[in-house]
Amino acid sequence: MAVSARSLQLAVFAGLLAAAPLALPNDYYINILILCCFNALIVMGLNLLMGYAGQVSLGHAAFFGLAAYTTAFVTATAGLPVWAGVPAGIAVSALVAWLIAVPTLKLQGNYLAMATLGFGIIVSIVFNEAVNITGGPSGFVGIPRLKLLGYAFTSDTAYYYLAAGVLWLATLVSRRIIDSRTGRALRAIHVSEQAAQAMGVDIARHKRFVFVLSAVYAGVAGTLYAHHLTFVAPSSFGFNFSVQLITMVVLGGMASLWGAVAGAFFLTSLPEFLRVFEEMDILIYGAMLVACMMFMPSGLVGGLGKLAAWLKRKLTANPTPGQKPGQKPGLKADSRG
Amino acid sequence: MAELLPELLAVRGVSVRFGGVQALTEVDLTARAGDITSVIGPNGAGKTTLLGVINGAVTPLGGSVRLDGADLSGRPIFERAAAGVVRTFQNLEIFSNMTVLENVMTGGHLHAGYTLLDSLLRTPRFRREEKRLAALCREKLDFVGLAHKAHLPAADLPYGEQRLLEIARAIAVEPKLLLLDEPAAGMNNKETQQLGAIIRRIRGELSIGVVLVEHDMELVMDVSDRITVLNFGRILAEGTPREIQDNPEVVAAYLGED
Ligand SMILES: Nc1ncnc2c1ncn2[C@@H]1O[C@H](COP(=O)(O)OP(=O)(O)O)[C@@H](O)[C@H]1O
Ligand SMILES: [Mg+2]
Numbered sequence: 074m075a076v077s078a079r080s081l082q083l084a085v086f087a088g089l090l091a092a093a094p095l096a097l098p099n100d101y102y103i104n105i106l107i108l109c110c111f112n113a114l115i116v117m118g119l120n121l122l123m124g125y126a127g128q129v130s131l132g133h134a135a136f137f138g139l140a141a142y143t144t145a146f147v148t149a150t151a152g153l154p155v156w157a158g159v160p161a162g163i164a165v166s167a168l169v170a171w172l173i174a175v176p177t178l179k180l181q182g183n184y185l186a187m188a189t190l191g192f193g194i195i196v197s198i199v200f201n202e203a204v205n206i207t208g209g210p211s212g213f214v215g216i217p218r219l220k221l222l223g224y225a226f227t228s229d230t231a232y233y234y235l236a237a238g239v240l241w242l243a244t245l246v247s248r249r250i251i252d253s254r255t256g257r258a259l260r261a262i263h264v265s266e267q268a269a270q271a272m273g274v275d276i277a278r279h280k281r282f283v284f285v286l287s288a289v290y291a292g293v294a295g296t297l298y299a300h301h302l303t304f305v306a307p308s309s310f311g312f313n314f315s316v317q318l319i320t321m322v323v324l325g326g327m328a329s330l331w332g333a334v335a336g337a338f339f340l341t342s343l344p345e346f347l348r349v350f351e352e353m354d355i356l357i358y359g360a361m362l363v364a365c366m367m368f369m370p371s372g373l374v375g376g377l378g379k380l381a382a383w384l385k386r387k388l389t390a391n392p393t394p395g396q397k398p399g400q401k402p403g404l405k406a407d408s409r410g
Numbered sequence: 411m412a413e414l415l416p417e418l419l420a421v422r423g424v425s426v427r428f429g430g431v432q433a434l435t436e437v438d439l440t441a442r443a444g445d446i447t448s449v450i451g452p453n454g455a456g457k458t459t460l461l462g463v464i465n466g467a468v469t470p471l472g473g474s475v476r477l478d479g480a481d482l483s484g485r486p487i488f489e490r491a492a493a494g495v496v497r498t499f500q501n502l503e504i505f506s507n508m509t510v511l512e513n514v515m516t517g518g519h520l521h522a523g524y525t526l527l528d529s530l531l532r533t534p535r536f537r538r539e540e541k542r543l544a545a546l547c548r549e550k551l552d553f554v555g556l557a558h559k560a561h562l563p564a565a566d567l568p569y570g571e572q573r574l575l576e577i578a579r580a581i582a583v584e585p586k587l588l589l590l591d592e593p594a595a596g597m598n599n600k601e602t603q604q605l606g607a608i609i610r611r612i613r614g615e616l617s618i619g620v621v622l623v624e625h626d627m628e629l630v631m632d633v634s635d636r637i638t639v640l641n642f643g644r645i646l647a648e649g650t651p652r653e654i655q656d657n658p659e660v661v662a663a664y665l666g667e668d
Contacts, residue, residue: 246530253529253536254515254522261505261516268503271465272583273491273520328507 079252082331083245090237094230103229105345107301110236111294113337114243116321117330118290121247123319124327125256126283127263128178129186132193133318136166136288138200138310140295142207145216145305150206155220159296166292167285174281181266185284193315200307212306219300232301239297240334243290247330250286259283260328324365326372335373416478418443418619419495419587424463424473426456426643433459434470434643441587441621441636446613448622448630450654451640452664457623458500460640461589464621465497466490477587492520494586498576498593500623506565510556513564513575514547517582521546550578553616554608570597574608581612587619588612594626602626606633631655639664 094103115137122128143165144158173192177184200207207213219226219235226232250256258279261269266276299305317340325336343361347354369376419441426434434456441447449457462468464475466487475482482490496517505513515522522543528536551557554574559567567575573593580588590609594602606629612618624630630637631651639646639660646664647657654660 249530249532250526253526253540254519254524255526255529257508257512257516258519260507260512264505264507265503267467267487268499268505269516270487271467271491271497271499271503272517272579273488274516275486275488 079248083241083248086244086331086334087241090241091234093237094233100229102345103233105342107229107233107236109338109341110233110240111298112318112321112341113334114236114240114294115291115318116325116337117240117243117247117333118287119318120322120325120327120330120333121250121259121290122283122287123322124329124332125251125263126259126280128280128284129183130189130284130287130315131186131312131319132189132191132196132315133287133291134310134312134314135189135193135196136170136291137295137298137314138196138305138307139169140166140292141299141305141310142200142213144296145213145299146206148300149213149216155217155300159300162296162299163289163292166288166295170285170288171281174284178277178280178284185280190312193312197307197311200310207307210307212304214304216299216303216305218303219297226300236297236301239293243293244330244334251330255279255282263328320362324362324373326374326376329372329374332372332374339373416443417441417476418445418478419447419464419621420474420476421460421464422474422476424460424475425471426459426463426468427471432643434463436473437640437643437645439464439621439638441619443586443619444613444617445635446609446620446622446633448624448634448637449640450624450627450630450637450664451646454642455640456643457640458591459643461497461591461621461623464587464589465495491583491585495589496580496583496585496587497589498573498580498591500591500595502569502572502576504564504567504572504575506563508564509561510551510564510567510575511544511547511560514550514579514582515543517550517579518543518547520583547578547582550582553581553611554578555604570601573597574605577608577612581616581618585618587621589621589623591623592625593622594624594629602629605629609633 093106097103097106115133119130119133122130140162144155144162147153147158147161148155173188177188201210203209219232226235258269258274261272261274262276262279269276321336321340322333323336324340325334326332343358344354347357350357365373417440419439421437421439424434424437425432437456437460439447439449439460449460451457459468463470466482466485477493477495480493482493482495485493505516508516522539524533524536524539548557548560551560554577556571556574556578559571564572564575573596577590577593594605597605609620609622610633613620622630622634634651636648637651637654638648639654641663647654647660649657
């Protein structure tokens with residue numbers, strides 16, 4: 074795809090993120106939007122790992138949580154400034170990911186899925202049991218709000234623009250990695266490890282890199298989350314959330330950046346829209362998921378691409394006045410986003 | 411005369427077991443620079459396993475693999491690619507999630523002279539190198555006659571063209587030695603003839619040594635300088651195409667079948 078089309082997509086995305094708060098009926102919803110950005114950040118990292126490189130992590134919520142608790146500890150317990158807590162949180166996520174990656178990614182097969190599953194469960198237990206440090210099941214309270222370079226992000230709108238800016242930057246970074254030799258190597262590994270290696274790709278190193286990178290994305294989201302809510306509890310970082318993240322990756326569309334964003338925003342905000350159905354909400358949520366998977370097996374973004382192609386065919390088949398038939402070939406759904 | 415050519419590849423005393431199956435027993439293979447060296451033998455003879463031993467995908471029980479005198483034994487696959495050994499696959503291993511050109515550019519992975527930081531900052535070096543690499547890879551596609559399909563999804567190519575794409579991707583690594591595993595499988599007569607010409611040009615124009623595993627005897631006899639015959643994991647015979655065709659043991663064990 075042409076470079077200009079890529080740039081255009083990023084510009085449109087920036088515009089949408091900037092305009093989103095203006096479309097909200099009241100201030101309550103800005104918090105959901107912030108949550109959407111955090112989740113999209115984690116899902117984008119997870120999509121680089123799963124959708125592009127084909128490696129499965131069943132414990133990504135733990136990296137999110139490790140970073141959140143680390144910065145909580147550094148700032149609230151140790152009393153250090155936020156600008157020290159945030160990098161510390163991200164670094165802990167990255168370091169732990171690296172420690173998991175080194176032994177497991179040397180082996181062939183799905184050892185990463187198993188290792189991250191076990192890791193996620195252990196971390197969840199530690200969050201619950203290390204009461205002296207984490208506050209246990211009732212949570213860690215009194216985390217300071219974010220303050221950077223003397224600016225305190227006191228309003229939710231300011232915090233939203235920070236989260237949206239970080240998400241946009243992460244999208245740019247992801248895009249640039251994907252469209253490079255590293256990105257090609259990762260996609261090659263997904264399809265054929267044998268062939269990737271035969272071309273000179275050090276697959277263990279690339280898998281390690283993308284796994285640590287995905288933990289960094291989750292870590293960034295975790296630290297921003299902690300300083301936004303000023304309170305964290307273990308229930309936010311359990312196995313359920315890891316599964317939800319994977320659902321967002323798959324629902325949005327594997328190996329698609331915009332799919333990651335769409336999946337995260339859709340599934341994060343959906344429960345809010347379903348609230349009017351009261352007890353029925355979980356049923357409708359489930360039914361919508363099943364319907365999406367059935368009718369859009371390649372994800373939201375792929376599904377919308379196909380819908381656009383279908384509409385275009387319909388329109389060119391019955392040309393309306395002012396429209397020339399058969400001008401352009403049908404829109405092709407770009408599964409790589 | 412042939413003795414004057416330097417040894418490019420020297421496989422010595424290689425044995426491989428898969429559980430209860432003795433896939434190779436004390437196999438030697440020599441390929442000289444500028445030669446097309448073929449390995450033939452019935453299904454299950456161990457030809458693919460031998461290519462795996464050379465490129466590092468299969469670990470032998472013993473023996474050695476040398477390229478240009480350097481010992482490659484025990485080194486991982488990607489290091490051997492950097493050292494100059496590249497292969498294609500009998501069961502096509504095309505990167506189906508990429509375009510044709512991107513497949514070949516993945517073959518050029520080692521020749522993209524920029525770092526991750528260059529990609530993140532989109533430095534002039536990144537742009538220059540990606541452009542150079544794309545041009546180089548288009549040449550490789552042109553070499554096998556697929557330049558006009560550069561931007562198609564690789565998975566959309568017909569079978570025979572996917573085989574050519576594997577070759578283009580492999581020569582983009584710019585190896586010293588290319589291992590081809592049944593490149594004519596699934597090709598029609600005309601495609602096989604074109605393949606023969608391409609294999610000759612790989613040796614002639616690109617100066618890459620070729621080890622060819624192939625069932626199509628017409629192609630093998632046509633392009634090979636030397637032929638090694640494997641049977642049940644052992645070497646049955648070695649010689650020129652003429653010598654192999656006249657070898658009664660080979661005819662009985664293998665060539666007689668067809
Ligand atoms: N990965 C493997 N695991 C177990 N057995 C194998 C494996 N690869 C090959 N073999 C066996 O080794 C023998 C040689 O196979 P192969 O090298 O593929 O033969 P060829 O390429 O000459 O047809 C066969 O008996 C095959 O079944
Ligand atoms: Mg074989």
